[in-house]
Structures are given as structure tokens and as C-alpha cells.
Amino acid sequence: xxxxxxxxxxxxxxxxxxxxxxxxxxxxxxxxxxxxxxxxxxxxxxxxxxxxxxxxxxxxxxxxxxxxxxxxxxxxxxxxxxxxxxxxxxxxxxxxxxxxxxxxxxxxxxxxxxxxxxxxxxxxxxxxxxxxxxxxxxxxxxxxxxxxxxxxxxxxxxxxxxxxxxxxxxxxxxxxxxxxxxxxxxxxxxxxxxxxxxxxxxxxxxxxxxxxxxxxxxxxxxxxxxxxxxxxxxxxxxxxxxxxxxxxxxxxxxxxxxxxxxxxxxxxxxxxxxxxxxxxxxxxxxxxxxxxxxxxxxxxxxxxxxxxxxxxxxxxxxxxxxxxxxxxxxxxxxxxxxxxxxxxxxxxxxxxxxxxxxxxxxxxxxxxxxxxxxxxxxxxxxxxxxxxxxxxxxxxxxxxxxxxxxxxxxxxxxxxxxxxxxxxxxxxxxxxxxxxxxxxxxxxx
Numbered sequence: 429x430x431x432x433x434x435x436x437x438x439x440x441x442x443x444x445x446x447x448x449x450x451x452x453x454x455x456x457x458x459x460x461x462x463x464x465x466x467x468x469x470x471x472x473x474x475x476x477x478x479x480x481x482x483x484x485x486x487x488x489x490x491x492x493x494x495x496x497x498x499x500x501x502x503x504x505x506x507x508x509x510x511x512x513x514x515x516x517x518x519x520x521x522x523x524x525x526x527x528x529x530x531x532x533x534x535x536x537x538x539x540x541x542x543x544x545x546x547x548x549x550x551x552x553x554x555x556x557x558x559x560x561x562x563x564x565x566x567x568x569x570x571x572x573x574x575x576x577x578x579x580x581x582x583x584x585x586x587x588x589x590x591x592x593x594x595x596x597x598x599x600x601x602x603x604x605x606x607x608x609x610x611x612x613x614x615x616x617x618x619x620x621x622x623x624x625x626x627x628x629x630x631x632x633x634x635x636x637x638x639x640x641x642x643x644x645x646x647x648x649x650x651x652x653x654x655x656x657x658x659x660x661x662x663x664x665x666x667x668x669x670x671x672x673x674x675x676x677x678x679x680x681x682x683x684x685x686x687x688x689x690x691x692x693x694x695x696x697x698x699x700x701x702x703x704x705x706x707x708x709x710x711x712x713x714x715x716x717x718x719x720x721x722x723x724x725x726x727x728x729x730x731x732x733x734x735x736x737x738x739x740x741x742x743x744x745x746x747x748x749x750x751x752x753x754x755x756x757x758x759x760x761x762x763x764x765x766x767x768x769x770x771x772x773x774x775x776x777x778x779x780x781x782x783x784x785x786x787x788x789x790x791x792x793x794x795x796x797x798x799x800x801x802x803x804x805x806x807x808x809x810x811x812x813x814x815x816x817x818x819x820x821x822x823x824x825x826x827x828x829x830x831x832x833x834x835x836x837x838x839x840x841x842x843x844x845x846x847x848x849x850x851x852x853x854x855x856x857x858x859x860x861x862x863x864x865x866x867x868x869x870x871x872x873x
Contacts, residue, residue: 430454430478430486431526432464435513442524447595454478456516456523457492460623461704467621470494470517474712478508484527492516598634604643606634614690616649616697627662627767628652632700647685648701652694663694665767670696672742672766680731680762701764703756706807707749710814718839721811722868725804727761728752729865732804735769736797736861742769745795747803748785749810770795784810784817788827788852798854801864805849806830812837827852842871 429449433442446464448454456464457475466475475492488508490496494517496503508514510527588603598619600607610618616633623630633649656662673684673696686697706724710716716724728747735742745768753762787802789795806817809830813820822831830850832843845867851857858864 429528432456433524433526434466435522435524437522440522449595452480459708460621461708464523465621466516466521467624468516468521470520475516476514478525481507484510486525486527488514494518494520598632598646599644606644613649613651613695614688616647616695618649619646622648626653627656627666633697635697646700648682648698650696650698654693657692657694666694666696668769669765669767670694672769673698675738676735676766678731678734680727680734680760681766682762682764701753701755701762703753703762705750705764706752706754706761706811709754710749710811715814715837716811718812718837718842719872721808722842722872724752724754724761724811725808726865726868728763728804728807729801729861729868731761731763732797732800732861733865736800741797743795743797744769744800744803745790747800747807749807752807787850787854789854796854797861798857798859801858801861802850804861804864805846808846808849809838839871842868845871 429447430451432446432448432454434444435441436443448463451463454464455462455474455477456466457473458465458467458471459473462474472492472494475490476496477489477491479487479489481487486508488496488498488503488506490504497515497518498506498508499513500515508525510525512525514523514525515521516523588600588605590600590602590605590607593601593607597607599605606617606619608619610620610631612618613633616635618631618633620632621629622632629651631649631651632646634644634646636643637645652662652666656666667687670684670687673682674687676684682701683699684697685699686695688695732744732747735744744763744766746765747763751763751765753764754760755762783791785803785806787795787799790799790802809817809820809832813835817830820830820832820835821828829852830846832838832846835843838846845864848856848867849858849864858867
């Protein structure tokens with residue numbers, strides 16, 4: 429077992445701990461999909477990895493832009509031993525690495541003391557509530573929660589300590605309650621922070637439910653950042669995402685649950701998608717094989733076909749790898765970030781979307797359905813090459829076009845499909861998402 433403890437910079441006492449019983453790779457960084465998330469600006473998004481190298485041996489591999497120091501020495505690749513101190517950047521957060529299930533602050537057992545009886549759980553005599561059914565990694569789980577006091581009488585059961593739960597559990601296998609709650613917002617209990625952007629912070633949260641097989645529903649709770657509440661455009665985008673999601677029903681779109689204002693802050697509760705966005709997938713693993721990349725873009729076209737055929741039709745306006753989540757349970761694409769969605773035919777608005785993936789007419793504030801198809805084509809270029817689509821832009825007589833002629837990673841028939849999907853003029857592109865999906869499917873044959 430490996431224990432990592434985040435130490436107080438002054439007293440070097442543990443502030444937070446993580447335990448890993450069977451892990452062979454432990455990732456540490458600022459990004460929310462790390463095993464240990466350290467939200468500090470000097471910490472890189474993927475700062476370091478700890479890798480088991482046989483027996484009790486571990487290696488540290490640093491990729492932090494501000495450096496990693498083991499026992500005060502700058503390292504890039506080194507063996508890591510029991511008791512070593514790991515500092516993420518000079519003067520940055522300090523971690524202590526321990527082996528063999530060491531628990532910081534735990535008192536050694538008294539060999540002469542009688543064995544303590546295991547506290548009766550709230551679920552004793554009946555079915556266990558909760559359990560490992562939630563397949564979402566937890567960050568910041570404390571090693572031990574002290575019970576809130578002794579029972580007042582012989583017939584009262586002591587509070588559950590949430591002990592003996594496997595690492596990664598969100599809910600106690602004994603009592604079914606959340607093991608660790610960061611804060612409570614109305615009826616929602618925040619379990620961990622999933623990510624933070626310019627517009628808002630997204631949490632993994634749960635809410636009690638009276639029906640269903642589990643006592644809690646797990647969801648994503650998006651909180652609008654305080655500084656954004658003073659910007660009218662930001663408020664408009666946040667509220668628009670809530671309004672749009674409330675009207676949508678498609679397996680490739682997160683389900684809407686709730687929208688409310690609490691203490692002056694806006695909140696959006698929606699389905700939690702356990703997965704990884706396509707941008708991070710490529711950055712971590714490299715280019716995607718052609719058949720798999722095509723399949724994911726066909727799934728994206730299915731979502732767009734649904735949006736474009738609503739009444740009134742909707743255009744997403746921000747199709748890019750970072751807004752396409754790959755759901756782990758079925759390896760299917762889910763489109764996210766509906767703040768930029770707009771009805772086709774509404775008055776012209778401001779520019780939206782990422783420059784690498786935005787169609788020329790959308791850059792002029794004139795998005796249409798074919799603008800989303802341009803985003804699919806540009807996203808497919810990124811998936812196949814692992815590089816920004818802008819690298820392939822060339823100025824031609826009709827405007828800027830992607831030149832993929834000399835890239836051996838893209839078959840000729842797929843190259844033709846990409847050229848048409850990203851044509852400068854919308855009239856020269858595929859006219860519907862289903863048409864583009866059929867063309868992509870033909871490339872598989």
C-alpha cells in the first residue's frame with residue numbers, strides 16, 4: 429500500500445491523505461482526472477507519475493514545468509523510497525511518500541490491550557446501502573473520520589466511522605452514506621471538484637432520493653464563478669446552457685436535473701459523465717486509429733443531427749475535442765458545453781467557438797448547421813494527427829483551407845471527406861449531419 433500525505437508548509441503535519449492498495453501507477457497534478465489532485469497554480473496539470481517497478485520499488489517520473497524536488501533535490505526520473513518528501517515546484521506543495529499502509533497520525537496498537545469490538549453498522553441485520561456501484565474515482569478521501577461522540581445508551585448504535593472501505597469508494601459499504609463531503613449546497617452534497625474553468629467550477633455531488641435501488645443520485649453540479657456574475661454575457665451563456673439542456677433528450681447529451689440560484693451564485697445540476705474528453709485522450713495517448721476516430725465522429729454527427737432537426741433547430745457552435753467526452757462505460761461520445769448553443773435564424777451574435785475548429789462564417793458571427801460539420805472535420809484532423817488543425821491551414825484562392833495531401837496518416841477517401849466537410853463555403857460542404865455520417869461510414873468500408 430502507498431500513502432501520500434499533503435503536508436502543511438509550516439508544521440509539516442498532514443492536511444490531506446490518499447491511500448492506494450493495488451495501484452501500479454499514481455498520477456499527481458492539477459488536472460481533475462489525476463489520482464491525486466493538487467489545486468495550486470505552480471503545479472502542472474500532469475505534474476508527475478509514480479510507477480511501481482517491482483516488489484516494493486517505485487519510480488518518480490516528473491513532467492512538471494516548474495520542476496519536482498525529492499528531499500530538496502531537483503529530479504526528472506528517480507527511485508522513490510519510503511519516507512521521501514516530494515515537493516511540486518520550488519516552494520510548492522509538499523507530499524510525503526510512505527509504504528506498507530502507514531497512516532499519518534495513527535497511534536500504534538497496544539499489544540496488551542483487549543481487542544476492541546467492531547462497531548455495529550447502521551446496516552447491520554439488513555441489506556448494505558450504497559457500495560462500489562459508483563464508478564468514479566475519488567480525490568481527497570481522508571484516511572479516517574472520527575466519530576462524533578459516544579452513544580448515550582446501551583441500545584443506541586455508535587455513528588459509522590466509514591472505516592474499512594476500499595480506496596476509491598464514494599459511499600460507505602456499511603451505512604451507505606457519503607464517506608467525505610466537501611460542502612453542502614442546498615440539498616446537494618459536494619464530494620469532489622471535477623474541474624475549474626473561466627466560467628465556472630464543476631463538482632461531483634450527490635442528492636438523496638426516495639426511490640430507486642440506491643439512496644443517493646450522483647451528478648455533476650456546475651457553479652458559476654463569483655467574478656463571472658458581474659459580466660452580463662457570462663450570465664447569459666450560463667443561463668442559456670441550463671435552458672437548452674432542460675429541453676434536450678438524447679443519450680449523447682448530459683441529462684438536465686436542476687437549475688437554481690443560491691447565495692447569489694447560479695448552479696446547474698446535470699448528469700455526471702464518467703469519462704475523458706477527446707483532447708486529453710489524444711494528448712495522453714497520441715493519435716487515434718482511423719476506424720476508431722471515424723466511429724467517434726459518426727456518433728458526434730448523430731448528436732448534431734438531433735440538434736439540427738429540433739423545432740426550432742439548434743446549432744452547437746463549439747464542436748471541438750475538449751467538448752466531446754468519451755464515456756467509459758460504453759466508449760461512446762457525449763457532447764458537452766451547451767452555453768454557446770443558439771437557434772438557427774436568430775439575430776447575429778458575437779463570435780464563439782475555438783479558432784482551430786471554427787468555420788469562416790461562424791468567425792463572422794453567422795453560425796449555421798454546416799458550421800458544426802466544419803467542427804467535426806477539424807476535430808477528426810486532430811484525432812488522426814495529434815496536432816492542431818491550424819498547422820494544416822493554407823491560403824488558397826477561395827480562402828484558408830486544410831491541406832492534408834501529404835499526410836500519410838489519412839487515407840485518400842477520408843481526405844476527400846475531410847476536404848468537403850471543411851470547405852470554405854458552407855454550400856460546398858455536406859449539408860446535413862446524417863449526410864456527413866454516411867460519408868464517414870463509407871470510408872470505413
